Amino acid sequence: MTRLPEPLSLTSAAGSGAVLSHGAHAVSWAPEGRDPVLWMSSRAHNETGRAIRGGVPICFPWFGPGRTGDMEPAHGFARTAQWQLVEQGQDEHGNAFAEFTLSPQDVAEELRAAFPHEFRARLRMTVGERLRLELTVTNTGSETFEMEEALHTYLHVGDSRRISVSGLAGASYFDKVAKEQRTQVGDLTITGETDAVFAHRGEVRVTDPALERVLVVSKEGSDSTVVWNPWADKAVGMSDFADDEWKTMLCVEAGNVMGSPVRLAAGEAHTIAQVIAVQDLPAERA
Numbered sequence: 383m384t385r386l387p388e389p390l391s392l393t394s395a396a397g398s399g400a401v402l403s404h405g406a407h408a409v410s411w412a413p414e415g416r417d418p419v420l421w422m423s424s425r426a427h428n429e430t431g432r433a434i435r436g437g438v439p440i441c442f443p444w445f446g447p448g449r450t451g452d453m454e455p456a457h458g459f460a461r462t463a464q465w466q467l468v469e470q471g472q473d474e475h476g477n478a479f480a481e482f483t484l485s486p487q488d489v490a491e492e493l494r495a496a497f498p499h500e501f502r503a504r505l506r507m508t509v510g511e512r513l514r515l516e517l518t519v520t521n522t523g524s525e526t527f528e529m530e531e532a533l534h535t536y537l538h539v540g541d542s543r544r545i546s547v548s549g550l551a552g553a554s555y556f557d558k559v560a561k562e563q564r565t566q567v568g569d570l571t572i573t574g575e576t577d578a579v580f581a582h583r584g585e586v587r588v589t590d591p592a593l594e595r596v597l598v599v600s601k602e603g604s605d606s607t608v609v610w611n612p613w614a615d616k617a618v619g620m621s622d623f624a625d626d627e628w629k630t631m632l633c634v635e636a637g638n639v640m641g642s643p644v645r646l647a648a649g650e651a652h653t654i655a656q657v658i659a660v661q662d663l664p665a666e667r668a
């Protein structure tokens with residue numbers, strides 16, 4: 383394993399960020415004059431072949447251990463593969479962007495065996511006042527396949543114990559901690575280990591009184607929203623996570639996972655996107 387090169391900087395007048403070809407992994411983003419929005423572990427690995435704890439890992443073509451429950455590596459091979467940078471520049475709105483692609487040839491043969499399909503994945507990161515991440519997967523083979531995918535976004539929050547997450551009320555979710563199906567009542571707060579896969583299509587708002595801001599997370603082409611915070615005990619057990627860093631992060635992931643995989647016939651393409659914006663905390667919540 384070798385150390386990863388410096389990420390590619392994406393700078394626009396309204397915001398800036400950075401992305402690695404390793405995993406087409408967004409490692410930072412903030413609108414101009416704002417605190418960082420993406421969280422990065424102080425102990426994140428920085429080597430080829432290893433997943434990075436923070437930013438936005440791309441989970442593909444399976445999520446977690448996959449739908450069979452035994453697939454490796456966790457969250458698929460895309461996040462540890464070397465993607466190809468195909469384009470970078472400024473769009474018509476003055477935002478900076480970079481685009482990467484991944485094909486089976488970019489993936490080590492032993493990892494690819496679990497997903498023996500022809501595909502082309504394209505990740506476009508657009509940076510400005512908002513962050514937009516767009517993943518398009520095309521079935522370039524001759525047979526239909528099913529895949530899972532997620533934009534596994536780590537958000538930086540002031541204190542995870544004080545945030546509230548709105549937009550999920552009434553959604554059915556699989557609680558991966560309790561291992562049971564539940565329905566969300568009201569806003570979500572973090573009071574212990576949280577690992578939940580919601581059947582959910584809309585927007586999520588993370589209200590953060592400590593940083594006096596609201597993170598608005600919207601998405602397209604996604605039937606699952608995953609919310610994850612490991613809390614104290616699990617954080618201690620992870621070598622790439624400092625013991626108390628669970629207090630400053632929350633994952634809000636846009637995906638198509640578990641009971642909602644994407645089925646692609648030969649020649650078909652599917653796009654999932656996540657967009658993040660920052661707003662000031664409304665005065666009554668401060």
Ligand SMILES: O=P(O)(O)OC[C@H]1O[C@@H](O)[C@H](O)[C@@H](O)[C@@H]1O
Pocket residue numbers: 433446456457534558577578608610635
């Ligand atoms: O440690 P990893 O493989 O990056 O995964 C982190 C977490 O990612 C979340 O998306 C999963 O729902 C959790 O179950 C998992 O623990």
